[in-house]
Amino acid sequence: MVSGSRYRRVGLCLLVVLVLGGIYAAARPSHQKSTPPRQAAVGRATVSTAARVCPAPGSAAPTAAAVAMAAVPGSAKSGSAVISTLTPTGSASAGQLVSRVTQPGVLQLTTVPLAPALTPAELVGLPGSSASVRTEPGRGGVQVSATGALAQGLEVEQTGPGGLVTAQCSAPGTNFWFIGPGQKSAASIELYLTNIGNQPADAQVQAVTDTSTGSPVLGNADNGITVPADGMVEQSLSGLLQGTKVVALNVTTTVGQVVAAVRETQSGTADGSWLPAAEAPATRLTIPGLPAIGAPQLYIAVPGTAAADVKITAITQKGSYQPTGGTGIDLLGGSAAIIPLPSLAGVAGAVSISATAPVVAAMLVSGGPPGSAGAVAVSSGPVLEQGVMAANPAGPAGSTQLVLSAPGKAASVRVTTATTTAPASGEAGTVVHIGAKSSVVVPVAPPAGVRASVFTVVVTPLAGSGPVYGGRVISAGGSVQSVLPVPSSLTWIPVPGVSQSLAAILDG
Numbered sequence: 315m316v317s318g319s320r321y322r323r324v325g326l327c328l329l330v331v332l333v334l335g336g337i338y339a340a341a342r343p344s345h346q347k348s349t350p351p352r353q354a355a356v357g358r359a360t361v362s363t364a365a366r367v368c369p370a371p372g373s374a375a376p377t378a379a380a381v382a383m384a385a386v387p388g389s390a391k392s393g394s395a396v397i398s399t400l401t402p403t404g405s406a407s408a409g410q411l412v413s414r415v416t417q418p419g420v421l422q423l424t425t426v427p428l429a430p431a432l433t434p435a436e437l438v439g440l441p442g443s444s445a446s447v448r449t450e451p452g453r454g455g456v457q458v459s460a461t462g463a464l465a466q467g468l469e470v471e472q473t474g475p476g477g478l479v480t481a482q483c484s485a486p487g488t489n490f491w492f493i494g495p496g497q498k499s500a501a502s503i504e505l506y507l508t509n510i511g512n513q514p515a516d517a518q519v520q521a522v523t524d525t526s527t528g529s530p531v532l533g534n535a536d537n538g539i540t541v542p543a544d545g546m547v548e549q550s551l552s553g554l555l556q557g558t559k560v561v562a563l564n565v566t567t568t569v570g571q572v573v574a575a576v577r578e579t580q581s582g583t584a585d586g587s588w589l590p591a592a593e594a595p596a597t598r599l600t601i602p603g604l605p606a607i608g609a610p611q612l613y614i615a616v617p618g619t620a621a622a623d624v625k626i627t628a629i630t631q632k633g634s635y636q637p638t639g640g641t642g643i644d645l646l647g648g649s650a651a652i653i654p655l656p657s658l659a660g661v662a663g664a665v666s667i668s669a670t671a672p673v674v675a676a677m678l679v680s681g682g683p684p685g686s687a688g689a690v691a692v693s694s695g696p697v698l699e700q701g702v703m704a705a706n707p708a709g710p711a712g713s714t715q716l717v718l719s720a721p722g723k724a725a726s727v728r729v730t731t732a733t734t735t736a737p738a739s740g741e742a743g744t745v746v747h748i749g750a751k752s753s754v755v756v757p758v759a760p761p762a763g764v765r766a767s768v769f770t771v772v773v774t775p776l777a778g779s780g781p782v783y784g785g786r787v788i789s790a791g792g793s794v795q796s797v798l799p800v801p802s803s804l805t806w807i808p809v810p811g812v813s814q815s816l817a818a819i820l821d822g
Contacts, residue, residue, distance in 0.1 A: 357809040360389060364465035366458040367573035368472040368483040369506040369546065371426035372399055373454030376585045376685075377577065379472040379480060381424040381456060382705035383415065384770040386467035386738055388805030392416075393462020397424055400508065402436055402451035404542020407512075412456060418463040419737035421704060421770045423473075429454045440540070446553035449539065452546030457510045458483070466805035469702040474585065477768060478712060478788060478795055479705045480683070481588035486510060486571035489564070492589045493613050493650075493676045496523060496558030499687035500578035502586070505549040507565070508573040509541040515570030517541055519551075522615040523558040524650045541572050560650045562615035562674050584685020590798055592692040595672035599693040600629075602664040603717045603785010603797045606755070608680040609659035613690075614643075614667075615650035615674050622647070622671035626655070629719045630663035634751040640665075647671065663753035664719035664783055667693070681794030694799035696781035697727070701773040702803035703786050708760050711767040712790035716800070718746060718773070719753040723780035729756060732770040736761050743772075748782065773800055 370379035381397060394416045399409035413424045432453055440449045458470050470483040484490075486509075497503060509515040517539045541547050555561050565574040579586025593599060595617050604610060616622045626640030638657035645651055658665075667675055675693055682689040706714040718727065730743035741761060748754050760769040775782050784800030 358806040359809050360806050361466045361804055362461065364460045364468045364485070365510060366468065366470040366483040366485055367455065367508045367510060368470060369452065369455045369508060369575045370472050370480065371454060371456045372429040374428065375475065376583060378475055380426055381458070382471045382473050382479065383422045383424070383458065384420070384469055384702055384704040384732065385418045385460065385464045386700060386702050386772055386803065387418045387463035388466050390463035390466050393418065393460065393464040395458055395460035395464040397456055397458050399429065400455040400457065400546050401544055402432060402453060402546070404514070404545030406543060408457065408544060415464060419739050420732055421734045421768065423734065423768070426456055440547060448550045449547055452506055452548040455508055455546045467700060467702050467803045469704045469801060469803050471704045473705050478707055478790055479798070480796070481575065482590065482798055482801065484573045484575070484591060486573050488567045488571055489594060490574035491562065491564055491592045491594055491674050492576045493560070493562040493592055493615055493674050493692070494578060494589045494690045495678065495687040496561040497552055497555040498557060498559050500580060501552065502579045502582060503551045503555055503561070504577045505551055505563070505565070506546060506575040506577070507539060507541045508546040509570060510544055511570050512543050513570060514543055515541045515567055515572050517565060517567045517572050520564045521555065522562045522617050522648060522650050523555065524560050525558055560613050560615070560652050562617065562650055564617065578687070579685040580687070581685050585683040587683050587686035587690065587796070589690055590692045592674055592676055593694060595674045597669050597672055599667040599673065599675050600664055600721060600783050601667070601675060601677050601691055601693045602719050602783040602799060603691050603787060604658070604661070604663055604665065604677060605679060605715070605717065605787045605794055605797065606660050606662035607794060609654065609656040611678045612653040612655060613676045613678060614645065614653060616645045616647050616671055617674065618671055619647040620671040621645065622669040622673055624667060624669045624673065627666040628658060628661065628663060629666060629721050629751060629753050630661050631753050631755065662717055662755050664717070664721070664785070666721050679794060679797065683795055689794050689797045691785060691797035692799060694783065695802065696783055697773055697775055697800050698802040699804050701784060701800035703771045703800065705768050706758065706771050706786070707768055707788060707790060709767050712788060712795070714758050714771065715787040716756040716758055716771070716773065717753060717785045717787060718748050718756060719783045720748040720750060720780050721783065722750065724748060724750045725780040725782045726776040727779065727782055728774045728776060729758060730772045731758060731761050732772070733760055733764050733766040736764050738770065738772045745776070750780070
């Protein structure tokens with residue numbers, strides 16, 4: 315009996331060794347043709363909770379802001395969202411309750427009370443501050459914690475004193491990228507780091523500029539930035555970025571998660587602009603949402619050590635082509651540059667970027683809020699499931715356009731709208747077709763028969779549609795104020811299949 319048990323254990327061990335050997339062999343690179351491995355079925359995980367952070371609500375002018383929120387749920391029927399303030403020096407629990415929202419599907423606008431002024435002790439600065447990088451507690455900021463129907467299809471934005479959206483509020487993460495004008499165009503460059511976790515987070519910042527020869531860490535002061543639990547810190551990076559024309563910033567964490575935001579302004583008293591977060595460096599990027607105004611400029615950086623050969627393809631209402639100046643762009647590793655594209659003046663659409671090494675990129679177009687160098691459009695991914703845009707001006711408040719592009723095969727989307735009283739659900743909307751390798755411009759307005767100065771827009775790709783990339787162009791006073799990517803506002807996330815699992819091999 316004992317001997318038989320021993321043999322069975324030995325046999326099981328041999329089976330495991332053989333299975334592991336098979337997995338190892340399957341994982342090794344091979345130039346021989348082989349049968350594709352069996353894939354487990356792809357599943358879905360329903361979104362049940364979500365969090366967003368807005369750095370400006372509750373702060374003083376000119377960064378003062380309110381919160382606009384919309385959630386277009388899927389299967390969930392009920393839920394709630396809590397908007398609460400942050401604590402300058404951190405706290406073990408969430409800050410003061412501002413608002414509780416329980417109605418999904420409609421636009422929610424929330425005014426945030428002014429946060430108390432920082433005390434003299436807080437204004438002294440936090441440990442790690444230096445003459446070139448000053449770090450101090452942030453004044454203002456809110457977190458949105460949502461569950462159920464309010465977490466699904468969630469989009470949160472901050473709006474300025476005039477009611478226009480100034481930034482999309484982000485979810486906590488460990489890696490953020492920003493690219494835009496340097497200190498020569500933006501005298502003040504401020505970084506906001508927020509931590510809504512219950513433990514302090516540790517963050518660091520790297521920069522690539524047109525004057526650097528590599529990817530240097532921004533001095534010792536930007537190593538080990540401690541962001542307190544449920545708190546926000548603010549850094550002035552102008553001293554470190556002195557004399558730069560273009561800058562790419564990478565914020566990462568070694569402990570915990572943060573939400574990073576960057577504000578640039580030519581004057582401390584001017585509105586300035588919040589840089590949209592860009593996609594991580596890649597060899598293929600798409601920048602959607604370009605309006606048909608003056609000649610845009612490409613801001614591009616190569617974070618790694620390898621040189622990049624870059625090619626640009628314009629995706630316009632008349633089809634796709636290589637614009638003048640869009641080929642033969644050679645950049646050294648660890649460098650950044652501005653590429654003027656005068657041939658795209660007055661051309662709406664998107665640009666596709668291919669490079670031999672990973673790059674991060676954005677486009678600067680004329681306009682922008684007072685005190686800004688222009689409006690920045692960043693790279694983004696295709697719209698998955700649906701894209702929700704919370705706060706869009708209409709009538710005297712301004713106008714909103716969607717610029718939708720299909721870099722590959724033809725695409726179709728349904729565009730619906732909502733207000734504070736009229737939900738998006740059940741609305742027929744408008745079906746928009748985008749030809750292969752082309753773009754369309756779609757003006758949007760509140761639902762028919764509903765008078766509103768601000769409304770929500772929902773873009774839903776239809777079945778069989780090719781990938782759709784979108785940007786939202788917000789204009790006021792005859793000038794483009796911002797270009798923001800159409801986000802993917804998911805009600806569920808895919809769970810990838812598992813290849814070469816032990817169970818699959820044994821079953822096979």
